[in-house]
Amino acid sequence: MSHRHSHRLSRLLNIGLPYFWLGLFFLLPFVMVLRISLAEPTLAQPPYTALWEWVEQGVLQIRLNLANFQLLREDDIYLAALLNSLWVALVGTVCCLLLGYPMAYAIATAPERRRILLLMLIILPFWTSFLIRVYAWIGLLNANGLLNTFLLWLGVIDEPLKILHTQMAVYIGVVYSYLPFMILPLYANLTRLDPTLLEAAADLGCRPFRAFLRVTLPLSMPGIVAGSMLVFIPVVGEFVIPDLLGSPGSLMIGKLMWTEFFANKDWPLASALAIVLLAVLVVPFVLMQRLQQDDEGTRT
Amino acid sequence: MTIQLFAQRFLFSAFLLAFSALGHAEGQVHIYNWNDYFAEDTLSGFQARTGIRPVLDVYDANEILEAKLLAGASGYDLIFPTAHPFASRHLQAGLYQPLDKTKLPGLDKLDPAIMTSLAGMDPGNAHLVPYMWGTSGLGLNPDKVKAALGEDAPMDTWALIFDPEKAAKLAGCGISLLDDPTEVFSAALAYLGKDPNSLAPADLDAAAELIKAAHPHVRYFHSSQYISDLANGSLCVAHGYSGDVLQARERADEADKGVKVVYRIPREGAALWTDVMAIPKDAPNPEAAHALIAYLLDPKVIAAVSDYVYYANPNLAATPLIEAELREDPEIYPPAEVRARLFVPSERSERELRTLNRLWTRLKANR
Numbered sequence: 001m002s003h004r005h006s007h008r009l010s011r012l013l014n015i016g017l018p019y020f021w022l023g024l025f026f027l028l029p030f031v032m033v034l035r036i037s038l039a040e041p042t043l044a045q046p047p048y049t050a051l052w053e054w055v056e057q058g059v060l061q062i063r064l065n066l067a068n069f070q071l072l073r074e075d076d077i078y079l080a081a082l083l084n085s086l087w088v089a090l091v092g093t094v095c096c097l098l099l100g101y102p103m104a105y106a107i108a109t110a111p112e113r114r115r116i117l118l119l120m121l122i123i124l125p126f127w128t129s130f131l132i133r134v135y136a137w138i139g140l141l142n143a144n145g146l147l148n149t150f151l152l153w154l155g156v157i158d159e160p161l162k163i164l165h166t167q168m169a170v171y172i173g174v175v176y177s178y179l180p181f182m183i184l185p186l187y188a189n190l191t192r193l194d195p196t197l198l199e200a201a202a203d204l205g206c207r208p209f210r211a212f213l214r215v216t217l218p219l220s221m222p223g224i225v226a227g228s229m230l231v232f233i234p235v236v237g238e239f240v241i242p243d244l245l246g247s248p249g250s251l252m253i254g255k256l257m258w259t260e261f262f263a264n265k266d267w268p269l270a271s272a273l274a275i276v277l278l279a280v281l282v283v284p285f286v287l288m289q290r291l292q293q294d295d296e297g298t299r300t
Numbered sequence: 301m302t303i304q305l306f307a308q309r310f311l312f313s314a315f316l317l318a319f320s321a322l323g324h325a326e327g328q329v330h331i332y333n334w335n336d337y338f339a340e341d342t343l344s345g346f347q348a349r350t351g352i353r354p355v356l357d358v359y360d361a362n363e364i365l366e367a368k369l370l371a372g373a374s375g376y377d378l379i380f381p382t383a384h385p386f387a388s389r390h391l392q393a394g395l396y397q398p399l400d401k402t403k404l405p406g407l408d409k410l411d412p413a414i415m416t417s418l419a420g421m422d423p424g425n426a427h428l429v430p431y432m433w434g435t436s437g438l439g440l441n442p443d444k445v446k447a448a449l450g451e452d453a454p455m456d457t458w459a460l461i462f463d464p465e466k467a468a469k470l471a472g473c474g475i476s477l478l479d480d481p482t483e484v485f486s487a488a489l490a491y492l493g494k495d496p497n498s499l500a501p502a503d504l505d506a507a508a509e510l511i512k513a514a515h516p517h518v519r520y521f522h523s524s525q526y527i528s529d530l531a532n533g534s535l536c537v538a539h540g541y542s543g544d545v546l547q548a549r550e551r552a553d554e555a556d557k558g559v560k561v562v563y564r565i566p567r568e569g570a571a572l573w574t575d576v577m578a579i580p581k582d583a584p585n586p587e588a589a590h591a592l593i594a595y596l597l598d599p600k601v602i603a604a605v606s607d608y609v610y611y612a613n614p615n616l617a618a619t620p621l622i623e624a625e626l627r628e629d630p631e632i633y634p635p636a637e638v639r640a641r642l643f644v645p646s647e648r649s650e651r652e653l654r655t656l657n658r659l660w661t662r663l664k665a666n667r
Contacts, residue, residue, distance in 0.1 A: 041650065043389060043392055043393045043650060044370075044393055045369070045370050045371075045372045045393060045394075045395060046370060046371060046372060047370045075658070077658070077661060077662055077665070077667065080665075080667070142534070143534055144532065144534060165519065165520055247520075248479075248518070248520050248521045248664050249664055249665045249666045250665075251661075251665045256661065259657060259661055261367065262361070262363035262364065262366070262367050263363050263657045264653065264654045264657050264658075265366065265367070265370065265650070266654060
C-alpha cells in the first residue's frame with residue numbers, strides 16, 4: 001500500500017516538476033509581459049498603468065489597451081525590422097550550419113583522446129565574456145584594425161576595407177558568437193550514430209559520399225534541427241552584435257525594443273513587440289516539433 | 301545563498317538600518333554615476349574623510365539610469381542625471397526625496413545663475429544639486445578638416461555636418477553624430493536659424509530633411525565611440541559633448557602620433573546641459589548620500605574632479621582652484637558672449653518625445 005503510494009508520489013513529482021518549472025520560468029513571466037503589453041505608458045514607478053482597479057464598492061474596472069498592437073501593425077518599421085531580423089538569423093544559421101557541420105563531424109570521428117582537446121577548443125571562448133568577444137571584433141575589423149593593417153602590409157589591398165559598421169560585420173559577429181551552439185548538439189548527435197551502418201553501406205557497394213548523404217545526414221537531422229534552433233532563435237532577438245558592429249541603419253527587432261524600452265520609456269509597446277516576436281518564433285518551433293514526432297512515428 | 305549567509309546579511313542590513321535611523325552616516329553609499337565622472341582619488345578621499353564605504357556603478361546614457369529608477373528599488377543612494385529633460389521628468393514622477401540642506405553647508409557657493417535656472421523645474425532647489433555642466437558642440441581634427449575644405453575653412457559651424465557640399469568632402473575622413481534625437485534635431489534647427497527647441501511640424505520636417513541629406517556622409521551615430529576615434533585620427537568631425545572631446549584631445553596628446561583634436565562651440569548656437577545630483581526616494585542610506593554631496597561641495601574636491609573630467613563645475617569657490625589651462629579655456633568656461641548663444645533643451649511631453657524618437661529610428665534606418 002505504502003509502496004504504491006510512494007510510487008504515485010514519485011510519478012506526480014516526475015511529471016509535475018517540469019510543469020512547475022515551465023510555469024514558474026516561462027508562463028509566469030509571459031503573463032507578466034502580456035499584462036504590461038495591454039497597459040498604457042505613464043510617468044510613474046513602474047511606468048505603466050494598472051489593468052484593473054476597484055472604482056467603487058463592488059465595481060471592478062478593467063482597461064485593456066490594444067493600441068500597442070495596432071501601432072505595431074500600422075507602422076511598417078516594425079515589420080521591416082522583424083523581417084530583417086529573421087533574414088539575418090536565417091543567413092547566420094545557414095553559415096553556422098555549413099561551417100559547423102564539418103567541424104562537428106571531424107570532432108566526432110577523431111580519435112577519443114584528441115576529441116576532448118578539440119571540444120575544449122570549441123568551449124574555451126566561453127571563458128571570456130560575450131560582450132568582450134564582440135568588442136574585440138571592433139578592434140579586428142576597424143579601418144586601422146588588425147585585419148586591415150595586415151592586409152595592407154601584405155599588399156593585397158591599397159586602402160582599408162570597410163567592414164566594421166556594415167551588415168557583413170553583423171554576420172561575422174553572429175557566426176563567430178553562435179557557432180559553438182551549432183557544433184555541440186551536432187557533435188552529440190554524430191557521436192551516437194552507429195558506425196556499423198556505414199560499414200553495411202560500404203559492404204553493399206555504396207560510395208562514402210553517397211553513404212553520407214543517405215545514412216549520416218538523415219540520421220543527424222535531429223542534431224541539425226537542434227543546432228539551428230539554438231542559433232536561429234537567439235539571433236532573431238540579438239541586440240549587442242548589431243549595436244556594436246552593425247551600420248547605423250541596420251534595423252533589428254532587438255534594437256527597436258531597446259529604443260522603446262529605454263529611450264521612449266514605453267514598456268507596454270516594448271512588451272507588445274516581445275509578444276509578437278515570441279509568437280513569430282513559437283509557430284515554426286511547434287511545426288518543427290510536430291514534424292519530428294511524425295517522423296519518429298513512421299520509423300517505429 | 302546559504303541560510304547562514306542570508307541570515308548574516310539580513311542581520312547586517314538590519315544593523316545598518318538601525319544605525320542610520322540613529323542618525324549616523326556610517327556604512328555604505330551606493331553611487332550610480334556616468335563613466336569617468338569622478339577624479340581618480342575622489343571616492344578614496346571621501347572614504348578617508350567620512351569612513352563611509354563608497355560603491356560605484358557607472359552608466360553611459362541617461363536612459364539606462366532612468367529605466368532602473370522607473371523599475372523601482374534601484375538600491376542607489378546618489379545618482380547623477382542630466383537636468384533637462386531627465387531629472388525634471390523624475391521630479392514630476394516623484395522619484396526623488398527632498399534634500400536636508402542643514403547637512404549641505406557648501407550650497408551657498410554654487411553659481412546663482414545656475415541655481416535660478418534649476419529652480420524653474422525644482423522650486424526652491426529642494427531636490428537637485430548641480431554637479432557639472434558643459435555643452436554639445438563639435439570635436440574636430442583641424443588638420444584633416446583643412447585638408448578637405450581648404451586652409452581658411454571655418455571650424456565653428458554646424459555647416460561642417462549639415463551643408464551637404466562640405467559634408468561630402470568630409471565624409472572621407474569621417475563624420476559622427478550623437479545617437480540622440482534631441483541633440484541632433486536641436487543642432488539642425490540651430491543651423492537653420494530656427495528655435496532649437498521648436499516642435500512645430502514645419503520646423504521638424506525641415507530639420508528631418510537636413511538630417512536625411514547629411515545621412516549618407518555620416519559614418520555612425522554613437523554617443524561615446526567618437527572619443528577614441530577622434531583621438532586615433534579616424535574621425536575628423538564629431539558631434540559630441542565638450543568634456544568628452546577634450547578627453548579625446550588629452551588621449552591624442554598622450555599617444556603623440558601627431559593627431560590634433562579641438563573642441564568648438566558652433567556660432568549658430570549649441571546645447572548647454574547641467575548634470576545634477578539627486579537622492580532617489582527609496583535610497584537605502586540617504587544620510588550617506590548627503591555626506592557625499594557635502595563632500596562634493598568642497599571646492600578643493602570638485603576642482604580636482606573638473607581638472608580630471610574637463611567639465612566646468614558650478615562651484616564659484618572652486619573656479620580659482622582649477623588648473624589655469626582649463627579655467628581660461630573659452631570652450632570649457634565660455635565667455636559671456638558665447639554663453640549668450642547657448643540654449644537649454646526644453647521640456648517635452650512623453651508623446652512628443654516618442655514621436656521624435658520614432659522619427660529618429662526611421663531617419664537612422666534611412667526610411
